[in-house]
Amino acid sequence: MEMLKEKIRQEGLVPSDNILKVDSFLNHQIDPVLMMAIGEEFARLFADAGITKILTIESSGIAAALTAGLKLNVSLVFARKKKSVLMNEDVYMTDVHSFTKNETNQVTVLKKFLPAGETILIIDDFLANGEAALGLAHLVEQAGSTVAGIGIVIEKAFQNGGARLREKGFRVESLARIASLTAGEVTFVEECVQ
Numbered sequence: 001m002e003m004l005k006e007k008i009r010q011e012g013l014v015p016s017d018n019i020l021k022v023d024s025f026l027n028h029q030i031d032p033v034l035m036m037a038i039g040e041e042f043a044r045l046f047a048d049a050g051i052t053k054i055l056t057i058e059s060s061g062i063a064a065a066l067t068a069g070l071k072l073n074v075s076l077v078f079a080r081k082k083k084s085v086l087m088n089e090d091v092y093m094t095d096v097h098s099f100t101k102n103e104t105n106q107v108t109v110l111k112k113f114l115p116a117g118e119t120i121l122i123i124d125d126f127l128a129n130g131e132a133a134l135g136l137a138h139l140v141e142q143a144g145s146t147v148a149g150i151g152i153v154i155e156k157a158f159q160n161g162g163a164r165l166r167e168k169g170f171r172v173e174s175l176a177r178i179a180s181l182t183a184g185e186v187t188f189v190e191e192c193v194q
């Protein structure tokens with residue numbers, strides 16, 4: 001997605017060889033125009049997948065999931081990383097190891113918001129090692145629903161998450177795929193000289 005790639009080129013920061021910081025438009029401050037375009041692109045890619053609900057994880061997946069939900073005309077639910085004291089009802093739960101925070105969270109979603117028989121689109125902001133997406137897929141499986149696809153805003157293709165998800169048969173659509181972040185430079189997959 002060219003508009004997203006241009007934004008990454010202009011505003012993305014590379015603090016280390018495996019982290020991209022995009023807090024000026026995705027992870028802290030949010031660019032609503034770009035986010036609407038991201039939702040439209042996910043909706044276009046998954047138009048024929050029969051999506052009935054979107055599942056994401058708090059917090060940075062929510063904006064993209066919201067605009068995709070608006071365009072696909074379905075509701076979204078975000079899994080919580082910390083179990084709230086207010087969540088005394090029945091939940092599905094799975095452990096997700098966070099790549100950026102290096103901690104494992106018990107990720108939960110209320111059963112009533114993730115019923116059986118749904119066709120789910122999983123959305124997240126980044127794909128690194130695939131832990132978050134696999135955790136969300138595990139919640140969908142527990143619910144007795146189906147994962148129709150996984151929509152990722154930025155895939156770091158030099159990490160193994162994409163391969164892990166695709167090997168398991170999931171349809172993964174990433175709007176920007178990064179081949180490397182070496183020497184402070186963002187190189188997209190399409191720009192890679194083979």
Ligand code: 5GP
Pocket residue numbers: 018019020021022027060097098099100124125126127128129130131132133156161
């Ligand atoms: P995974 O679960 O695929 O290993 O990592 C994806 C999750 O870690 C995303 O939900 C995202 O929050 C975070 N993440 C992984 N890599 C990056 C990165 O380079 N930049 C940012 N901002 N977040 C990342």
